[in-house]
Amino acid sequence: MALTAPHQVGGHDCTPRMPRVARVVDVRTENYRTSTITLDVSTDAIPGQFAMLWLPGLDEKPFSFMGADPLRFTIAAVGPFSRAVHQLVVGDRIWWRGPFGTGFEAGGDLILAGGGYGVAPLLFLARVRRSAPRVVVGARTSDDLLLVDDLRAAGADVHVATEDGSAGSRGLLTRVVERLFDEAPADVLCACGPHGMLDAVAALAARKGVRAELAWEAYMRCGIGICGSCEHKGALLCVDGPVLSATMEPQSAFI
Numbered sequence: 001m002a003l004t005a006p007h008q009v010g011g012h013d014c015t016p017r018m019p020r021v022a023r024v025v026d027v028r029t030e031n032y033r034t035s036t037i038t039l040d041v042s043t044d045a046i047p048g049q050f051a052m053l054w055l056p057g058l059d060e061k062p063f064s065f066m067g068a069d070p071l072r073f074t075i076a077a078v079g080p081f082s083r084a085v086h087q088l089v090v091g092d093r094i095w096w097r098g099p100f101g102t103g104f105e106a107g108g109d110l111i112l113a114g115g116g117y118g119v120a121p122l123l124f125l126a127r128v129r130r131s132a133p134r135v136v137v138g139a140r141t142s143d144d145l146l147l148v149d150d151l152r153a154a155g156a157d158v159h160v161a162t163e164d165g166s167a168g169s170r171g172l173l174t175r176v177v178e179r180l181f182d183e184a185p186a187d188v189l190c191a192c193g194p195h196g197m198l199d200a201v202a203a204l205a206a207r208k209g210v211r212a213e214l215a216w217e218a219y220m221r222c223g224i225g226i227c228g229s230c231e232h233k234g235a236l237l238c239v240d241g242p243v244l245s246a247t248m249e250p251q252s253a254f255i
């Protein structure tokens with residue numbers, strides 16, 4: 001399997017971008033550990049791109065845009081930084097750099113597959129598309145599901161898969177993706193979620209002979225192609241990714 005960047009905004013632009021301050025204007029609880037924060041700024045990001053969010057004295061971490069006008073991020077509280085973001089209230093300040101990386105090119109008929117907070121950039125994608133995509137939302141349990149109502153409000157045809165069967169189909173979301181594809185083939189499978197899920201979508205795409213655009217995560221420090229901490233299968237995910245195309249052709253040169 002080869003991975004290539006489908007849509008690179010700004011190419012390998014390594015111009016350092018300075019953090020800009022923004023204020024929190026809304027905080028919405030999505031589930032027991034995930035919230036969406038809205039900031040008082042906007043940018044020209046496309047779905048799949050990310051921003052580096054910075055809380056001075058603590059850390060700086062990458063987050064996918066859930067919306068760009070205004071900036072929105074859907075964040076799971078799993079560690080020190082994400083828990084600190086969850087402590088922010090309306091009026092608090094946070095700094096951000098970006099947009100960085102590649103986004104979904106995603107032409108034609110799409111099936112979107114999102115696991116965990118990977119649903120956030122897919123909601124952004126569903127909202128900017130003219131034609132309503134089919135979307136499969138995967139989670140461990142019904143309590144972990146995210147943004148299902150927003151996707152439906154965006155006009156998407158939403159299907160749910162939970163590992164314990166507490167909502168939707170029982171089992172992995174790739175089985176639902178395969179069923180939908182067999183019912184009516186799509187031009188592109190777009191996915192964002194844990195690496196195991198992305199590997200499974202890539203394998204499914206290869207079996208069906210369909211293009212896949214996959215948003216990968218890695219540990220990121222600089223976000224602009226300097227530090228090398230985000231290397232994944234020979235790509236620097238902050239500039240070559242996070243969205244990479246999976247094809248069966250030999251790996252093309254992107255480094």
Ligand SMILES: Cc1cc2nc3c(=O)[nH]c(=O)nc-3n(C[C@H](O)[C@H](O)[C@H](O)COP(=O)(O)OP(=O)(O)OC[C@H]3O[C@@H](n4cnc5c(N)ncnc54)[C@H](O)[C@@H]3O)c2cc1C
Nearest residue numbers: 061062063064074075076078079080081082117217218242
């Ligand atoms: C391109 C990109 C986009 C991202 N977009 C988002 C996003 O939209 N929303 C979001 O919430 N995060 C997103 N992340 C992850 C985010 O950058 C942080 O890694 C995450 O918030 C954890 O940081 P932390 O400092 O709070 O915890 P850390 O100290 O990094 O992690 C704390 C512990 O939690 C574990 N952990 C990390 N992530 C998870 C998880 N998802 N579920 C369970 N355990 C976990 C770690 O292994 C560790 O043991 C993205 C990452 C990348 C590279």
Ligand code: FES
Nearest residue numbers: 221223227228238
């Ligand atoms: S995060 Fe530094 S090179 Fe990608």
